[in-house]
Amino acid sequence: MTRLHKIFGxxxxxxxxxxxxxxxxxxxxxxxxxxxxxxxxxxxADWRPLDPENTLYLEFASGRVVIELAPAFxxxxxxxxxxxxxxxxxxxxxxxxxxxxxxxxxxxPNAEKPELARKIQHARATLxxxxxxxxxxxxxxxxxxxKDVYAPEVGxxxxxxxxxxxxxxxxxxxxxxxxxxxxxxxxxxxxxxxELYVVIGHAPRHLDRNVTLLGRVVQGMELLSALPRGTGAxxxxxxxxxxxxxxxxRVAADVPEAERSDLEIMxxxxxxxxxxxxxxRNRREPWFQVPAGHIEIGNxxxxxxxxxxxxxKHER
Amino acid sequence: MTRLHKIFGxxxxxxxxxxxxxxxxxxxxxxxxxxxxxxxxxxxADWRPLDPENTLYLEFASGRVVIELAPAFxxxxxxxxxxxxxxxxxxxxxxxxxxxxxxxxxxxPNAEKPELARKIQHARATLxxxxxxxxxxxxxxxxxxxKDVYAPEVGxxxxxxxxxxxxxxxxxxxxxxxxxxxxxxxxxxxxxxxELYVVIGHAPRHLDRNVTLLGRVVQGMELLSALPRGTGAxxxxxxxxxxxxxxxxRVAADVPEAERSDLEIMxxxxxxxxxxxxxxRNRREPWFQVPAGHIEIGNxxxxxxxxxxxxxKHER
Numbered sequence: 220m221t222r223l224h225k226i227f228g229x230x231x232x233x234x235x236x237x238x239x240x241x242x243x244x245x246x247x248x249x250x251x252x253x254x255x256x257x258x259x260x261x262x263x264a265d266w267r268p269l270d271p272e273n274t275l276y277l278e279f280a281s282g283r284v285v286i287e288l289a290p291a292f293x294x295x296x297x298x299x300x301x302x303x304x305x306x307x308x309x310x311x312x313x314x315x316x317x318x319x320x321x322x323x324x325x326x327x328p329n330a331e332k333p334e335l336a337r338k339i340q341h342a343r344a345t346l347x348x349x350x351x352x353x354x355x356x357x358x359x360x361x362x363x364x365x366k367d368v369y370a371p372e373v374g375x376x377x378x379x380x381x382x383x384x385x386x387x388x389x390x391x392x393x394x395x396x397x398x399x400x401x402x403x404x405x406x407x408x409x410x411x412x413x414e415l416y417v418v419i420g421h422a423p424r425h426l427d428r429n430v431t432l433l434g435r436v437v438q439g440m441e442l443l444s445a446l447p448r449g450t451g452a453x454x455x456x457x458x459x460x461x462x463x464x465x466x467x468x469r470v471a472a473d474v475p476e477a478e479r480s481d482l483e484i485m486x487x488x489x490x491x492x493x494x495x496x497x498x499x500r501n502r503r504e505p506w507f508q509v510p511a512g513h514i515e516i517g518n519x520x521x522x523x524x525x526x527x528x529x530x531x532k533h534e535r
Numbered sequence: 536m537t538r539l540h541k542i543f544g545x546x547x548x549x550x551x552x553x554x555x556x557x558x559x560x561x562x563x564x565x566x567x568x569x570x571x572x573x574x575x576x577x578x579x580a581d582w583r584p585l586d587p588e589n590t591l592y593l594e595f596a597s598g599r600v601v602i603e604l605a606p607a608f609x610x611x612x613x614x615x616x617x618x619x620x621x622x623x624x625x626x627x628x629x630x631x632x633x634x635x636x637x638x639x640x641x642x643x644p645n646a647e648k649p650e651l652a653r654k655i656q657h658a659r660a661t662l663x664x665x666x667x668x669x670x671x672x673x674x675x676x677x678x679x680x681x682k683d684v685y686a687p688e689v690g691x692x693x694x695x696x697x698x699x700x701x702x703x704x705x706x707x708x709x710x711x712x713x714x715x716x717x718x719x720x721x722x723x724x725x726x727x728x729x730e731l732y733v734v735i736g737h738a739p740r741h742l743d744r745n746v747t748l749l750g751r752v753v754q755g756m757e758l759l760s761a762l763p764r765g766t767g768a769x770x771x772x773x774x775x776x777x778x779x780x781x782x783x784x785r786v787a788a789d790v791p792e793a794e795r796s797d798l799e800i801m802x803x804x805x806x807x808x809x810x811x812x813x814x815x816r817n818r819r820e821p822w823f824q825v826p827a828g829h830i831e832i833g834n835x836x837x838x839x840x841x842x843x844x845x846x847x848k849h850e851r
Contacts, residue, residue: 369829425823
């Protein structure tokens, strides 16, 4: 490894086309796989395509952000965001706030000016809070082996990072990097999806159960995380020209198939995913000296890859 | 609060000039202060100026990044980085890598080309690893009340986030957002400070004890975190013109006083800081519905403010 490429860990979210083989079979006891091996050894059944009805495309001039929605956890907010997208509510709105180590947020910059504010036609302006949901043991749940600082149990459910509390009988999405939520005022039921934010820094877990999370960015995160930070209080942009315009937000199902982002996401209910958690919990790549022996939910990758590359690999 | 300003939490690192007063004295039991109150009620003794001998200025055309160095934890790396700065090693180098939700890294882009590589004059090219240090009970340490996922104890020491393990007799800096470390190859002693990185995403705690951390960005973080992400593997920039040039890295003590960034940082060994931890552990601002009751080290703010504003406030 050259000096220029002084790397220190492989935080790979998108699979590289070249994989690595498992340790040679003459090793007495197979070494646990590293993540690259888990990914290259995975089968098509370890991956799932995005559901076009629960996928949003946030389109900028600079490119597309793909968001997977979480109807199991915020059914009414998900339905409302889709309705807002379908009535073109978001088209021409803008990124209004980017606060370092916190969030990027978009909204109608004219929301406070009744004569200029975007009108809502059929969707809802506000909704009752969906900060958590009833504990359902039938929902898939792959627990993490280590205790979490904030919640009695954490793990993954249907591709989303989730916390559970059997004592209170609640489950909720957690504010990992890339999670998308509905901004609100102080009143708990004052949100609804007209303002959305995404986490662009260290997971602000104190927001869990205080605001409705409704999805996760699965591609295009850099189009949000690399935005200039706003200079106003809380990272709001002070000048209109600083706000990045949104071309549109569309439900993927409404986009012609040829224009969709054909992605697949690693399932979180498989042996392969449990191996991936372990591979990141104890890093065995040559660079590492001390495997951590623990992993926190914010540090578990959720691999995404283009769907045709995966299929062609396994057809060979 | 207007709809445009749908905010959801006050992650304030830099103090706003206007503070808030404590609850009125006729309340039977004083409410615990929120962070804004802790800050506005703090006294000059709760803050400390940066030590110019242990402060670096990383200068870009776009502005200055201020880094506080941690000689208590990485004395030889800190000395070497200062020596490299003083022999102008870094001047004209560049940001070579920006990987989303991970790190920004700078280095000599020509490090692999002996005829073009920057020569080191008196400083060291590599150093023995300083991944951790001996547990010293005499070093200041303000523990966090909650158990950490990765380490037996976590807390703050002299302004830095730290972990401790009495059993192994070790202490180490932890990879919170903004922490700065020395890139290395696979060999543990192959780093030394010629390549430096900063954490720009969710704290990669699995790197703790695997690489030498040596400081923390205290101002100007957005100049690094908002950089375009590299499109090469691991976020390396593929084209030379994409790399952001570094004008210089200087030790603050070598900069004329009038040109220094006159900052102060909240001390981490005071009652005020313990109150701040508690204020963030249980958020009581009106927006919050459910105080978390826990806090993880990555979510504890380390307030920084301009020094003259603080002084003038308390002289009134």
